[in-house]
Amino acid sequence: MRYLYEKAATPASGLRLHLNENTGGCSPAVVEALRGITPEAAALYPDYADAIAAVSARFLVPDSHLVLTNGLDEGILAASLAALRPGPATGPAEAIVIVPAFDMQAACAEAAGAGIVEVPLEADFTFPLKGVLASIGAGTRIIFITSPNNPTGISVPRESVEAIAAAAPGAMVFVDEAYADFSDSTLIGDPVMNAHPNIVIGRTFSKAYGLAALRGGALVAAPAALAPIRRVLPPYSINVAAAVAIPAALRDHDHHARYLAEVRESKRLLYDALDRTGVQYWVSDANFVLARFGEGAGRICEKLRQKGIYVRDRSKVHGCQGCVRITTGVVEHTRRLIETLEEVLCAAR
Numbered sequence: 001m002r003y004l005y006e007k008a009a010t011p012a013s014g015l016r017l018h019l020n021e022n023t024g025g026c027s028p029a030v031v032e033a034l035r036g037i038t039p040e041a042a043a044l045y046p047d048y049a050d051a052i053a054a055v056s057a058r059f060l061v062p063d064s065h066l067v068l069t070n071g072l073d074e075g076i077l078a079a080s081l082a083a084l085r086p087g088p089a090t091g092p093a094e095a096i097v098i099v100p101a102f103d104m105q106a107a108c109a110e111a112a113g114a115g116i117v118e119v120p121l122e123a124d125f126t127f128p129l130k131g132v133l134a135s136i137g138a139g140t141r142i143i144f145i146t147s148p149n150n151p152t153g154i155s156v157p158r159e160s161v162e163a164i165a166a167a168a169p170g171a172m173v174f175v176d177e178a179y180a181d182f183s184d185s186t187l188i189g190d191p192v193m194n195a196h197p198n199i200v201i202g203r204t205f206s207k208a209y210g211l212a213a214l215r216g217g218a219l220v221a222a223p224a225a226l227a228p229i230r231r232v233l234p235p236y237s238i239n240v241a242a243a244v245a246i247p248a249a250l251r252d253h254d255h256h257a258r259y260l261a262e263v264r265e266s267k268r269l270l271y272d273a274l275d276r277t278g279v280q281y282w283v284s285d286a287n288f289v290l291a292r293f294g295e296g297a298g299r300i301c302e303k304l305r306q307k308g309i310y311v312r313d314r315s316k317v318h319g320c321q322g323c324v325r326i327t328t329g330v331v332e333h334t335r336r337l338i339e340t341l342e343e344v345l346c347a348a349r
């Protein structure tokens, strides 16, 4: 297989700023809810009514417009299977992915048997609308868009999503909004979605809500777009722990708001530090910042690792030569990162 999800090394201790996790932890209400799972509840197939009600309230959509998934990863896999399974249409099925973007999209589309059409971001990392439109063909069944994008943190203009959805009415336009909590902007509820029922939005509770280990995500779309996805999803793919954790997390608005504020402050501190040290970066709508350290990027990551701080070297990813992605979550962690980074940069000069 050509497209593999690269699973980053996950050290047990140290400062994990390499996977965009919520390193401050989930809401204490989640842990309370987990403690409340009884032996009887663990023995029964889970019920999702409460989780669905909480997600429906969070996104202000009726139940018929959403489906829960075992992390957004499962949502990407299910959407790929639904869009790419052999149908009456002839010709090889194709998936359009933007590079660089989240590895799982091409990996899942390929696993579903599709050919992958890669469209590179523009050199300045703006969205390649013309390139995507030019790549749409008879075989196009799914188009993946990530907004805000990972690893750049840059959001995709809604007009671009609309133009693509209009140009490929027979394809699924999958908008991965894994980081939309941090940008405070979403296509859910936007008139663009009503006008284009081929748009499917993917969300996760891993990042902003800190449930990465529990695995919870959701897809939001018009009922007709969700129907083929519901057909490929196992009926009990969300376990009871996630089913009780999701509503507990979504109802703790204060915890969520506090974490978003930490992320905003962390980004501000990191931008200032990068400005001081003359390192190029991209203003991010997510909970991480991509910075270009140049040729020394690998060495800098290694030096930070030796000091117990893990960041993600993205040098080998298309267009990201010399770039490192740094999670900006808890302010205290960001201060530690900045202090250590400044030491490492000073020593290198």
Ligand SMILES: *Cc1c(COP(=O)(O)O)cnc(C)c1O
Pocket (backbone or CB within 6 Å): 070, 071, 072, 073, 074, 102, 146, 150, 176, 178, 203, 204, 205, 206, 207, 212, 215, 216, 217
């Ligand atoms: C983290 C991430 C996901 C996966 O989220 P899970 O819910 O943990 O599976 C999906 N898309 C993007 C862009 C991500 O960064």
